Amino acid sequence: MSKQALPVVDLNAVACCSPIAASPMDADQATVVAPMFKALGDPVRLRLMSMIASVPEICVCDLTPAFDLSGPTISHHLKLLREAGLVDSERRGTWVWYRVRPEAFRQLGALLEVSSAPAAGGTA
Amino acid sequence: MSKQALPVVDLNAVACCSPIAASPMDADQATVVAPMFKALGDPVRLRLMSMIASVPEICVCDLTPAFDLSGPTISHHLKLLREAGLVDSERRGTWVWYRVRPEAFRQLGALLEVSSAPAAGGTA
DNA sequence: CCTCTAGGTTGACAGATTTCAAAACAGCGT
């Protein structure tokens, strides 16, 4: 019943910072990282993520009315964001508060870092 | 017949650089950006992207054998990457070469930048 | 204990995604 479902993505299990462009990512790492990108690959979740990331923390009750969607649908998207390890939630009395997991956020950023131009001399 | 299908994502149409965490992203921008994350949200495409981004350019014939998937399937994933605006392709004789679109890559990275702790005093 | 509100879970369904086999298309070499 632990509502604090352990994130599917274990950040410590990931070679956490070599940029995608530094060297070909191996299949295992791709399997771990892809779900994080996938979680951001839906407009609703991307907005949700942005709203959460823009403040220290935010109540579901402030998230839901920003969309033209039912409560359960928002709840579903928040769950995916949680399972991807991107956000954390905490119940405090009546309300549930969400905040980002900075490590996850940082990792994603690191993955997309541009590492200059590697020299695999193809083009000429 | 133009195989150089115009990317679905028009990079110039995007408020191209304010980090997700800077302020809540509006619905329109989310609609434009989400497909890019979505494209990276599959392990195969993420690896493909990584392989392409790790070198100046790479031939499909070097991409395909890295996976346990049929040629058409790889081709399909490459098409999605192209449509997301993340990569470009060019046929040169018998082979087709892929390379990243640096602008798109940079934009994605910018989106995930951590902008310290913003003070959007909603909470207190 | 009862009721009210905030959120999450279940079940169902339309539409999208992943994948492959088969077929089409594009250059190259003979």
Add this chain to the structure above:
DNA sequence: ACGCTGTTTTGAAATCTGTCAACCTAGAGG
């Protein structure tokens, strides 16, 4: 012209996703 190899397109099957209505759980307040 013909066949060969590399890549994309088409068509179809199995699976996954986004969404809602209905229902359940958690805490607040009588």
